[in-house]
Amino acid sequence: MERKGRFAERIRKYKHAWVFLYILVYMPWFLFLERHVTTHYHVIQTKLDEWIPFNEFFIIPYLMWFAFIAAAFLYFFFKDVPGFYKLAKFMFTGMTVFLIVSTVFPNGQDLRPAVFARDNIFVDMVRVLYRADTCTNVFPSLHVFNSLGVCIAVQESAELRKHPCVCGGTYILAGLIILATMFLKQHSILDVIGAGVMACVLYQFVYAAEKKKEPHYAKQKRPLLQNK
Structure with a gap:
């Protein structure tokens, strides 16, 4: 009975885990696009992209993105449930917009x-990445968008803002990840700009909209405090 009680308590405590069911929508849709958008697509790139040199060493921050996103979700999941809901709403909305764009406007770069100037372990890692991830469905870049999402979530967290090292490390790593998408030739500048624009727009709906409500509540409470 005691074990059942503890289990029920954990279920209530972590009931917000239902949000992760979004993966059941995202993954089948994304894999469908990866299989079917292979040849006929709109090329998303500019002349500026040709001036950015390929640099295989950026594979390190690029791959760190996966741990970066997972760590952010885990922190807010266990430490800040309202922040977790905002982060999930922000990211999953953006990811859905990405899927819709890729469906109605097949794109790639x-x-x-075709040939690597050097041959080392980092180049080998890039080769594996290229085989695992196609050059289609790139606009807007989710690597960039989700990295910006973590930065916003950290900045909006009253607790995390107390730790400059955490904030600084978050922004530096996010910056390196964003650069990595271009230096590894995974994304074009347009993909990065598109992700930035989408992040700015969704910020207004997810974070800024709630901030606008706070002064309203403060004004309602202020007369009560003055009467005291």
Whole structure:
């Protein structure tokens, strides 16, 4: 009985885990696009992308993105449930917009080098990445968008703002990840700009909209405090 009680208590405490069911929507849809958008797509790139040199060393921050996003979700899941809901709402809305864009406007890029100037372990890692991830469905960049999402969530967290090292480390790593998308020729500048614009728009709906409500409540409470 005691074990059942503890289990029920954990279920109540972590009931917000239902949000992760979004993966059941995202993954089948994304894998469908990866299989079917292979040749006929709109090329998303500019002349500026050709001036950015390929640099295999950026594979390190690029791959760190996965741990970066997971760590952010886990922190807010266990430490800040309202912040978790906002982060999930922000990211999952953006990811859904990405899926819709890729469905109605198949896109890709042709920036990847055919031949590598060097041969080392980092180049080998890039080769594995290229085989696992196609050069289609790139606009807007989710690597960029989700990295910006973590930065916003950290900045909006009253608790995390107390730790400059955490904030600084978050922004630096996010910056390196964003650069990595271009230096590894995974994304074009347009993909990065598109992700930035989408982050700015969704910020207004997810975070800024709630902030606008706070002064309203403060004004309602202020007369009560003055009467005391």
